[in-house]
Structure formats: C-alpha cells, structure tokens
Amino acid sequence: MAGSGRRFGLAAGMALTLGSALVWGLAHLATRRRAAGLTLLAAEALLGLLALLVTAGDRGWLLVLAVQSGWLTGLTTALLALGLGWAGLIVRSWYLVRPADLSRFGRAFGTVVVTALALLVVAPMAYGARLAYVSRGVIASVFDQSPPDGAADDPWEGTKRVNILLLGADAAPGRPGVRTDSMTVATIHVRTGRTVLFGLPRNLMRVPMPAGPARDRFPYGFTGDGPQTPGILNEVFQYAEDHPEIVPHTPAGLRGPSLLKRTVSGILGLPVHYYAMVDMKGFAELIDAMGGVRITVKEPIVYGRDSEGYIPAGTRRLSGEAALWFGRSRTDSDDYARMARQKCLLNAVARQADPATLIRGFDRLARAARRAVATDIPQRLLPALIELAGRVRESNITSLQFVPPLIDTAYPDYDLIKRTVRQTLATERRAGAAGAHPGSGGPSPSPTGGVSLDAVCE
Known part of the structure; x- marks a missing residue:
C-alpha cells in the first residue's frame, strides 16, 4: 500500500x-x-x-x-x-x-x-x-607492496634528498631485450622540492661496476657481452637480466634495475634510492591519455622511422607519437640534443599533469601505466611522494647533462663527474637557503653546468 x-x-x-x-x-x-x-x-x-x-x-x-x-x-x-x-x-x-x-x-x-x-x-x-x-x-x-618498516613519522628516514633513477626503455626491431636509452637521476630535496636532474648519456664507456660479481667480471669497467656489443651504459640493464650470476639471489625482472641503480650510484657518487622505468611506446600512450602535451619545439624535428615529415618549430601540442619522436629523434642532431629534448619533455609532462587532466583520461592512463611503468617505489611511500611532487611542481628544477664538452663519453673522467655532482648540489643548497632560483634568469649554465629547465625549454 x-x-x-x-x-x-x-x-x-x-x-x-x-x-x-x-x-x-x-x-x-x-x-x-x-x-x-x-x-x-x-x-x-x-x-x-x-x-x-x-x-x-x-x-x-x-x-x-x-x-x-x-x-x-x-x-x-x-x-x-x-x-x-x-x-x-x-x-x-x-x-x-x-x-x-x-x-x-x-x-x-x-x-x-x-x-x-x-x-x-x-x-x-x-x-x-x-x-x-x-x-x-x-x-x-x-608499486612494490613491501610492508611498512616503522618509519611512519618520517617516510624518508631522515634523508634530506631522495634520489630516483628515471629510465626510458626502448626495444627496437632486431634488437632483443631492453636498452635504457634515457637515464636521469632526479635528486629532490624532501623539504623544499627543489630538484636537480643529472642526465647520463647512453653511450658512456668503461663504466665502473659496483663491488661484487659485476666488478669481478669487469674490473676495468663494463665492456659488454662480447665483440658484438659496444659495452656502453645502456646495455647494463639487459646484461644483468641475461647473466643472473652477476646479480645473485635476485629474481628475473629485478636484476637489471638492481645492477643499474648501483652502477649509476657509483658513477655519480650518490645513493640511488628508487627507480622508475617507462617503456617509450607506453610513454606515448600516457601522453595521449593526457590529451597531448604542449611543448616548445626549437627546431624542426624529423618525424617517423622513414622520415615521413617534420614536427615544425614553435610552441604546439604534441600527440603521444609526435612527443615520442620529439624525444627520441637523432636525425640532423645527436644523442646529446636528444637528451636535452627528453628533459624538456619530462618537464612539460610533469607541469601539465594536473588532477583534472588525469581524471579526464583516467582509464587510458591506468591501462598504459600497467603496461608501461615499472618501479620499486613502495606503496607505503606514495602519500609522501604525492606531497613531494606538489612541492616539486612549485619549485625550481635544474638540469645537468654529462655530455661533451664536459665529459668525453669514450674516455669519461668519472672522478670529474662525482666532483661536479658535489659542486652542483652544494650550489643548490646555497641557492635553496637563500630562496633563489639558479638558472631562472636564462639558460646560461652555472659554474657547474646546471641550467633551469623552465628557462632552457621555453
């Protein structure tokens, strides 16, 4: 009723x-x-x-x-x-x-x-x-599901800077395995969010290996897997996956990240706490899910494997595929110009990935992330990392590339790399204490070679 x-x-x-x-x-x-x-x-x-x-x-x-x-x-x-x-x-x-x-x-x-x-x-x-x-x-x-370790009051466990190895992985036809063609360590001040990006070229040679089985096999630096490989830095990840004996007691899929983190740590003289790797094809899918990325193209970029066209110069919104070619193309340029473009691309994505944009393309982002992203950042750190990311977005980001003329990749001065890292971070500490933004007045390098990404990419 x-x-x-x-x-x-x-x-x-x-x-x-x-x-x-x-x-x-x-x-x-x-x-x-x-x-x-x-x-x-x-x-x-x-x-x-x-x-x-x-x-x-x-x-x-x-x-x-x-x-x-x-x-x-x-x-x-x-x-x-x-x-x-x-x-x-x-x-x-x-x-x-x-x-x-x-x-x-x-x-x-x-x-x-x-x-x-x-x-x-x-x-x-x-x-x-x-x-x-x-x-x-x-x-x-x-994300890794390791349980909390009791450091709830300070998720960074007293560390002033957290260092994350950012990898762009590419697997080309006829080239088995994964090559980490983009390698950058983001060192982030946990209180201020001020960030320095240290870029390592993929073709660094005779890379010193960490103590243990890897150094026992390559006491004078990494030389690769026989005469058919050049023995450069971007091969270390896959070499570890293919040779479990040099990373003992580590399961497949984790051997590459483990060895590469320790190798990069030795090159820079910095502890590498975590890594995050994005497959380059998946990176294009992530950008498409965001609705594209707006970026300044300084000079026309050759587009497509068969040079089918150009990405014109100017500030424009790029699709995922176009952004991928913006970051990976070496036609009419070189590895070092490509590294600079990759940093600008990462900076643009980080600046434009606001919550509203992410929600609009959420389903596609989720699918792409599952396929394309690998990391050892634990789930328990995500809340603290989100808060830190907010501070990074509002702070200064400085980039330093270890490329010629600073570093000769065929005969690298690894002691110089470590000294330069120490000097750059010392300069960054002084600038942070003074509330300044080194490099923000233009793209001129600091005495240690660091430049503001916002300045150099616009």
Whole structure:
C-alpha cells in the first residue's frame, strides 16, 4: 500500500519524486512520515557538509588519500552504497506518492521516469567507484607492496634528498631485450622540492661496476657481452637480466634495475634510492591519455622511422607519437640534443599533469601505466611522494647533462663527474637557503653546468 500518498495526482507525484531526489525525505514529509523525512534530510545535510569540507581549500590531501589502497577500497564501497541507497530512496519516494488509480500509460510513464532518475544518480557514483577500484588495481600492480618498516613519522628516514633513477626503455626491431636509452637521476630535496636532474648519456664507456660479481667480471669497467656489443651504459640493464650470476639471489625482472641503480650510484657518487622505468611506446600512450602535451619545439624535428615529415618549430601540442619522436629523434642532431629534448619533455609532462587532466583520461592512463611503468617505489611511500611532487611542481628544477664538452663519453673522467655532482648540489643548497632560483634568469649554465629547465625549454 502506498498509504496516504495515493491522494496525489500523476503530476504532483512526479514532482514530489523528483524533489525527493534533490531534497531527501520530501516525499516522506508530504505523506506525514516525519521521523523518516527529517532523518533523511539530516543525512543529506551531513553529507553535503562533508563534501563542502572535503572540496574547500587545499585539496592536495585528497591525492594523498587517493594513493592508499585502504582508502580506495573504502571509497569504492561507500560510493556504491551511496548510489544504490539514493536510487532506492527515489523508488521508495515514488511508491509513497504515486496515485492509486494510475492508468496503464501512467504506470509505464512513472516507471520509465523513476528508473531514469535512479540511473541518473547511480551513474556518477558507479563511475567514481570504478575510478577508485581501478586506481587500487594500478597501485597494486605497479608499486612494490613491501610492508611498512616503522618509519611512519618520517617516510624518508631522515634523508634530506631522495634520489630516483628515471629510465626510458626502448626495444627496437632486431634488437632483443631492453636498452635504457634515457637515464636521469632526479635528486629532490624532501623539504623544499627543489630538484636537480643529472642526465647520463647512453653511450658512456668503461663504466665502473659496483663491488661484487659485476666488478669481478669487469674490473676495468663494463665492456659488454662480447665483440658484438659496444659495452656502453645502456646495455647494463639487459646484461644483468641475461647473466643472473652477476646479480645473485635476485629474481628475473629485478636484476637489471638492481645492477643499474648501483652502477649509476657509483658513477655519480650518490645513493640511488628508487627507480622508475617507462617503456617509450607506453610513454606515448600516457601522453595521449593526457590529451597531448604542449611543448616548445626549437627546431624542426624529423618525424617517423622513414622520415615521413617534420614536427615544425614553435610552441604546439604534441600527440603521444609526435612527443615520442620529439624525444627520441637523432636525425640532423645527436644523442646529446636528444637528451636535452627528453628533459624538456619530462618537464612539460610533469607541469601539465594536473588532477583534472588525469581524471579526464583516467582509464587510458591506468591501462598504459600497467603496461608501461615499472618501479620499486613502495606503496607505503606514495602519500609522501604525492606531497613531494606538489612541492616539486612549485619549485625550481635544474638540469645537468654529462655530455661533451664536459665529459668525453669514450674516455669519461668519472672522478670529474662525482666532483661536479658535489659542486652542483652544494650550489643548490646555497641557492635553496637563500630562496633563489639558479638558472631562472636564462639558460646560461652555472659554474657547474646546471641550467633551469623552465628557462632552457621555453
């Protein structure tokens, strides 16, 4: 029985049902169910106040919650429950106020309208729940699930700078395995977010190997896997995967990152805490999911494997494929010009990857990330890393490339590289303490060769 609601006509019943979808409890109050109506009104007011508090002011903490699996699971459940409960309220409201003597047309019309209204409120809740569920899946599949180690008060464990090895991996036809053609260490001050990028060319030769089986095999520096390989830095990753004996007690898939992290650490004289590797084809998919990336092209870039065209000079939005060629093309240029473009591309992506952009292309981003990204950054560090990323976006980023004339890649002075790293970080510390932005006045290098990415890439 619909009770006292049967006195309403079709138009009034429809209006009260629609009103109840917007103001919970309206149909209950109209049918003298005061306790239920007031309870529903209070519940909606409480949820509205909560939403206002959540969205008001700085919402950076929402991103912190959005990378925690427990919160994402709870959000998925809460959104589904809210959507189903809201839809149930609409159906119940119609049941209370529908006329008793509806014609067949009236019943059909009411059913269609109420169903559409219920779906209208369920759809955004279901979409939000799906985003939370997919996010949880991405976090679980991409990031290391090592348990907390008791350093909850300071996730960086007293470290002033966190150093992350950023790798761009490429697998070309006829060239088995993975070659890390792009290698950059981002050293980030955990308090200020000030960042220095140290770029290592792929063709560094006679790279000193870390102590242990790798150095025992290559006591005078890495020389590769026989006469068919040049023995350069970008081969270290795959060499470790192919020769498990030089990285003992390490499973396949982790041998390459492990050896390359320790090798790069020895080159720079810095501890490398974590790595993040992006497959270059997957990187193009990530950019497409963002809707492209806006970047300044200083000179025309040859486009395509068969030189089918050019990316014209000027500031423009590039698709993922065009951005990939912007970063990888060596036609009419060299490795070092390509390295500089790659840094500018990374800088542009980091600056433009705002939350609204990420949400718009979320599904594609999630699929691309699962296929293209590998890292040993643990899940427990994601909240702290998100907060740190916010500080990086607002701070100065300096880049230093270890390329000619500073470094001869065929006969590298590794002691000079380490000294230059120390001098650059000392300069950065002084600039940070003074609140300055070295290099921000133009692309001129500092005494140690570092330049501001924002200045040199515009």
